[in-house]
Amino acid sequence: MKLSVVVPCYDEEEVIGRFDEEIRGVLGRLAVEYELCYVDDGSTDGTLHRIRTLAQQHRPTTRY
Numbered sequence: 001m002k003l004s005v006v007v008p009c010y011d012e013e014e015v016i017g018r019f020d021e022e023i024r025g026v027l028g029r030l031a032v033e034y035e036l037c038y039v040d041d042g043s044t045d046g047t048l049h050r051i052r053t054l055a056q057q058h059r060p061t062t063r064y
Helices: 016-028 047-057
Strands: 002-009 033-040
Touching: 002 016, 016 033, 016 047, 033 047
Parallel strands: 002 033
Antiparallel strands: none
16 A cells, blocks of 8 residues: 655745655554655745655655
């Protein structure tokens, strides 16, 4: 079974990297397969760019 974590984002450019790091730390300690699915809710800053970068860095556990 895979745990899917859906993360809604709106103008989170400054904090999304830290969030991603922290959530991966927590999920990594669990004995489950997981995926993070970021959803950009129309951000006006660079949130979508940061999400795309995270998705490239952490394939296949990250989607957007």
